[in-house]
Amino acid sequence: AQSVTQLDSHVSVSEGTPVLLRCNYSSSYSPSLFWYVQHPNKGLQLLLKYTSAATLVKGINGFEAEFKKSETSFHLTKPSAHMSDAAEYFCVTLETGANNLFFGTGTRLTVIP
């Protein structure tokens, strides 16, 4: 069965420094993977998605993620954090052949001025 594990529940970075949010996946097949962001008291917004077309996926707001099959990872990165990036980030995978997304437990990103 597909699942994702977010390795950090909370990440804190200084403004202007790189962001790394880690996600490992578990799947017998080539997975579909997504990163969503949730700002306080808001719904979720899609940042980027991996659909096997390219291993390096670029998303909105300067975020990108790299699919590494050998490491079963799909880590989210950004070169330089902005204050507006402070939010909760979810790594998500799709159950093959079903209408069910599986969400990781989330990583809360804090950006220090």
Added chain:
Amino acid sequence: DAGITQSPRHKVTETGTPVTLRCHQTENHRYMYWYRQDPGHGLRLIHYSYGVKDTDKGEVSDGYSVSRSKTEDFLLTLESATSSQTSVYFCAISQLGLAAFSYNEQFFGPGTRLTVL
């Protein structure tokens, strides 16, 4: 939020009372979903709909029922609310089914915070 509204946005109720949450969309998307969000669990699918009067269960459907009489509205009902159903509930929509189109995006509503005392 992609033309999705949820009502009410906040509700406090007592154990044993019925509760209905409403999701309304203006996008004419075929698929609609209800999730709950709890600390340490991320979001979990409760029920989803793939058309008017067509619904199916998700991962955590016990204690919940849904109805969809119109394309734009998807109702989630707690027949007899329990404290374990205290959560934040999110509605989502997608134009196409995720099963067939794995790259299809879901759009999420702003959420409803439900507290069951």
